Amino acid sequence: MNQLLNIDMAMVDWARAQFALTAIYHWLFVPLTLGLAVVMGIMETLYYRTGKEFWKQTAKFWQRLFGINFAMGVATGIILEFEFGTNWSNYSYLVGDIFGAPLAVEGIVAFFMESTFVAVMFFGWNKVSKGFHLASTWLTGLGATISAWWILVANSWMQYPVGQSFNPETVRNEMTSFADVALSPVAVDKFVHTVLSAWVLGAVFVVGVSSWYLLKKRHTEFATKSLRLGAIFGLISSALLMLSGHHSAYTVAQTQPMKLAAMEALYKGGTDQPLTIIAGINPFQQPDYEQADEPPLKLAVPYALSFLATNDMNGYVPGIRDILDGYTKADGTVEPSLEEKIERGQQAITALQEYRKAKADGASDSIVNCELSIINSNMPYFGYGYVQERSQVVPYIPVCFYAFRVMVGGGCLFVLLFIIMLWKPKAWAQWLSLLCIPVAYIVSEAGWLVAEFGRQPWTIQDMLPTWVGVSELGSSAVMTTFLLFLVLFTALLAVEISIMCRAIKAGPNPAEMKNEK
Secondary structure (H helix, E strand, O other): OHHHHOOOHHHHHHHHHHHHHHHHHHHHHHHHHHHHHHHHHHHHHHHHHHOOHHHHHHHHHHHHHHHHHHHHHHHHHHHHHHHHHHOOHHHHHHHHHHHHHHHHHHHHHHHHHHHHHHHHHHHOOOOOOHHHHHHHHHHHHHHHHHHHHHHHHHHHHHHOOOOEEEEOOOOEEEEOOHHHHHOOHHHHHHHHHHHHHHHHHHHHHHHHHHHHHHHHOOOHHHHHHHHHHHHHHHHHHHHHHHHHHHHHHHHHHHHOHHHHHHHHOOOOOEOOOOEEEEOOOOOOOOOOOOOOOOOOOOEEEOOHHHHHHHOOOOOOEOOHHHHHHOEEOOOOOEEOOHHHHHHHHHHHHHHHHHHHHHHHHOOOHHHHHHHHHHHHHHHHHHHHHHOOOHHHHOOOHHHHHHHHHHHHHHHHHHHHHHHHHHHOOOHHHHHHHHHHHHHHHHHHHHHHHHHHHOOOOEEEOOOEEHHHHOOOOOHHHHHHHHHHHHHHHHHHHHHHHHHHHHHHHHOOOHHHOOOOO
């Protein structure tokens, strides 16, 4: 099948690597933007209510760090959108009308909203009223959050394609309901969970930077109050994050069972399934999921996975082999085996070719309608028509397994950190909070690794494998731009870290914080 499509698999690998590189670097900037947006809004609200110059300068300090980070996020985000056209033109042609809609709304509404009010926030001090400036600060953060909403809507649609239908005349998927796309359960869960995780990262950053000042015995009141506010904000966000995590796991179980099975290294499912805490998974080799029933050295919490996936302690959770072989769902419907899906996908592809040939040759309506009926009945499995073997639809289990545990384990660590910093922020805890800043970024990236590796090999779940969505380019061209982007993004990251460190070292303006006591 790959030969018939004339696909350069090296091109697929380099296109995926380039997009992953850009997304990873972009996501280094986004969560801090979302997290600091709330922190600086709270700080300025305190200034508005108390009139104390201390809170104004505190807000201005965190806004300065927000601005540095915000600029870098915009630069990397724009490149991501261009890559859809350059490296993934088949994907863009097939679903551009659907996928492009939320991105267009993001650019027209959210980005312009951010751009407008961020200028007032930075340059409007003493030029506009306190109330209007406060509103501008919150609206800047709201704009960034709305921007995240529309981007996550686009990403969620790739995970759970709804509100669309296939048009055999144009060979494109077309939107049938914008509301279904924008408000799908996957989009809502992903947005809530992602934004809350960004708030936690922002809180860890504020607590860590404040701890540095306390260790240096500089700006102690500023640091103490910022640390306390950051820890409270982080603790509340973490509690909400846990609730959203449970609901996200339930949604994944219903819409992407293979992703959940890979996250758990669950080879053979069943009822009363435990949630694995840790197991002996070789990080450099795909496990033998066709033979083994469970990974070695497994330590698990009884019944917990069944509860996460079904809201029932005794619920049935399919494993990787169950999904490949076919199984009966809780509602009694039968999920076909992979071989059946491949056969039906190939029927849809063949029928599409025959339909277009019949239309071109002026065949009778009965022949055209017969082919159309075959297309419609088999369209849910269209993407499987390009699959050749079972291993192609199983994500790389070690990455999914360990990234999920890094994400959950890091979240638990941050809850403990926030509690300690509210209780007794001793010197050792302050050093711990500093070390947690890079850990927070690793945890945040791990969450995206789970989301994106877990849906492989699909560019669009069940509809378009990655090797069908790429552009017809030479792999050398994409490899060259990959290396250029690697150098560019690394330089941008180094510049941002340098500027941020200098801004933190300079600290809030001590001359203007006379009324801090």
